[in-house]
Amino acid sequence: MDTMRDRLAPAVSRLLDEDPRVAVVLAEVGRDGFTDAWSRHPDRVINVGIREQLLVGAGAGLALTGMRPILHTFASFLVERPFEQVKLDLGHQGVGAVLVSAAASFDWPAGGYTHMAPGDVALLDTLDGWTVHVPGHPDEAEALLRHAVAAGDDKVYVRLSVQSNADRRPVDGEHFVTVREGRSGVVVAVGPLLDAVLTATEGLDATVLYATTVRPFDAAALRRATEAAGTDVVLVEPYLAGTSASAANDALRDVPHRVLGLGVRRAELRRYGTAEEHTAAHGLDARSLQERISAFLGTRAGAGIASAKGA
CATH class of the missing domain: 3.40.50.970 (Thiamin diphosphate (ThDP)-binding fold, Pyr/PP domains)
Structure with a gap:
């Protein structure tokens, strides 16, 4: 591709x-x-x-x-x-x-x-x-x-990024797309991190929203998702961790909620390595995301990652 x-x-x-x-x-x-x-x-x-x-x-x-x-x-x-x-x-x-x-x-x-x-x-x-x-x-x-x-x-x-999801999704330049529905929290996956998030949340009863337009932030989509899935929100962004946390907090300002921002850590990695190694070091690979999202939502992922581990 x-x-x-x-x-x-x-x-x-x-x-x-x-x-x-x-x-x-x-x-x-x-x-x-x-x-x-x-x-x-x-x-x-x-x-x-x-x-x-x-x-x-x-x-x-x-x-x-x-x-x-x-x-x-x-x-x-x-x-x-x-x-x-x-x-x-x-x-x-x-x-x-x-x-x-x-x-x-x-x-x-x-x-x-x-x-x-x-x-x-x-x-x-x-x-x-x-x-x-x-x-x-x-x-x-x-x-x-x-x-x-x-x-x-x-x-x-x-x-733009060389990292990419396997399949395209419908985008309109404005709205988040609901990829999966659940009742134990909302995970917002931004851009090329969607595939890793879907693997990481396999078996979780969580809603996954896909965001390709992050500003303006689709507050209405997040609010709708939390009405059914609860107000625990995980943001998974391919840039600085927590970049959209204030936007998510503003969207839910009138309801009790929790937000976990996952993304690139502030600590500089001083060895070149590969892009995949940087992804893993920042905890943005599927296995690391599974552990961090599951711990925050208080549940454990299903067989998807376990099967990969045993392979």
Whole structure:
């Protein structure tokens, strides 16, 4: 199966052909995928070089002229390094853009900590008015990218990852999807962590919600789920642990509830390893999730993990 990022250049190239408002701004990363698109639209495929602050500033300038810019590079260079430009050039000036990242929290461990961005969504949470999409499958990534471009002049972040679920789910750019229903708690699985959550909760009488759009947070879906499943909530996010805890607390502010936030831990892992080893070290593999979710909900998972252990 191709990756989410494999879909980016073909999907954006089609958008460039279809919509004269669309422009793409790059900072070297990903430029080879846009060679054909640049030949057709040299005025709307722009590579600023390794200048990430300029990447955002140029995108904001295009937006001020009425364009719909798509900005792309690694998450650490798209959100963290040029954060002042994201805050001022886009937010303060009241213009929008579609930021599309790569490498997620630790997709490329060999790049070291400079290429990791587990805090990107939490950082955008300090700003007003951002929509954040976290697809879990290449088909979902393409659908959410199109949704983001069509979203007027909003500020949208699309977080791509090489990690993926086996199957696509229906996504609409707004709502959580109910994947499994139960009565002993609610587990919200974000993006590419759905498959691990489903394996981890096999045999548990718990509701599983699938979230690919995390901002705005679908408070109504969480409230509906807790009416039947109870108000113990586990958030499983592929970025900094607890990033959505305040949003879940706000959704349930008028009822007694508990929230457990699982995600990337704050402690830096100083050995490169593999993405799978980083996933396990942060407790986001299926076996670790089973233990942590079961302990919080006060129940034990069924035969799914046990069978895997005996294999």
